[in-house]
Amino acid sequence: MASHRSSMGDPTRTLELLWRDSLPVKAQRGPKQALTVTAVVAAAVALADAEGLDAVTMRALAGKLGIAPMALYTYVPGRAELIDVMLDTLYAGMARRKPKGRDWRSRLEAVAHDNRALFHEHPWLAEVSTTRPPLGPGQLAKYEYELQALEGEGLDDVEQDAALMFVLGFVESSARAAADQRAARLESQMSDGAWWEANAPLLTRMFDPERYPIASRVGSAAGAAHGAAYNPDHAYAFGLERILDGLSVLMERPRTPRAPARKTARKRGG
Template sequence: MTRDGGSGATGVDPQQLWLGHDRPRRGRKPAFSREAITEAAVALADAEGLEAVTMRRVAERVGAAVMSLYSYAPDKETLLELMVDHVSGELPAAPGPTGDWRADLRAVAHLQRDLMLRHPWLPAALSTRRVPGPNTLAFLERALAALRPTGLDGVARVEAFAQLTAFVAGHVAHELAQASAARSAERVAAESRYLAAVAADGRHPELAEVLAAPGRALDPEATFARFLNRLIDGLGTE
């Protein structure tokens, strides 16, 4: 995104972003750091959502002039890259593959889900970012190591990790939407009556069978684990 929040045409230069920021600066020591700016942006997104993150709001949080931030993050797109990699640093270091790639991959997915639930803006951010930073790369290493026993080649392992991440992000986004929806008892009852009427019309036998079956308890952890197992089992068939 550009400085005013619009889409940028040039994108982020990953070498400049991740490998050039540690060069010593000449002149007076700055009053704040790129890490402080990133932490302020993350705190703002956690509290108010991704749309609330603007250079002006972040500058207010760190007590700086807006223009002074642009030498650290020239646009919101760059700031978003910094934010994603910053929270990825919360992911614990890999203990090393156990040899059970399915169990290791489940652990990876559950860590991702926990991170996204702590930072609800993260699923949306992951859909637009493209430049893995050091913390993201460290977690990618963990996932690729976990997938090695599958026998998949390098490209296929990267694809599998991307598929896993997309699944987790989509699932968490759905979880968060469901949790925030105002589902009153009246609304639930109305939906149940509607589905019962549809199932009884004779034109939806598959739906009627599903609705007639005993329902599962609404357990977000169990639902995630069930869907995740299906995905991982599918990876093992390649």
């Protein structure tokens, strides 16, 4: 249950699953299937939304669908592949509003916010990797859409890819931090305040301000400002601002007369 994501066994099988709608139906000899892969995935997403990814066990999912646990394996090769498809399905469903943005900065900000919203809607996403998602139709469409935000702004192709991955990685990272905090709070059954109250005796004894002067000062200030040891919203806002500033340095660098940045055309991968 610890490592999600697939690419196990026959890797082509996962791809066929992801692209199932664009693939020619293969001749079926036996009885028709009672459900569809899409229905199974939808149920899995609903279950994960409601109770978290750990609740998506093959047995529980089968129960929700009214079939026997092992019947799931006629739709999906295993749990890891199921999660792959869940992820790509979510990507495929993301709203792609016209990149209305005036400047690249607000366009990229919108991309970040959209991704953040996805994590907010489906908190279990923080538990899967997403950085190197399976090459499904959803992921591909998302990649194309999001690259538009950076198109024609003086970055070469490699930089465009790197910049997008950079932003997406940040959003994932902050979403994960937020999810961690939420989980810790739920698990420990107590508010940040209660936790602090319970552990203050021990901690104040250990936390020697003379030995840790900066940590003491900065930690106190941050705690006071956020009302907690960590504030995901503030961290996101702060980080995104820094990231956009950092990218703007790259954008506004003196540029060569600039023949289109197209580089070699070898197919991706290798």
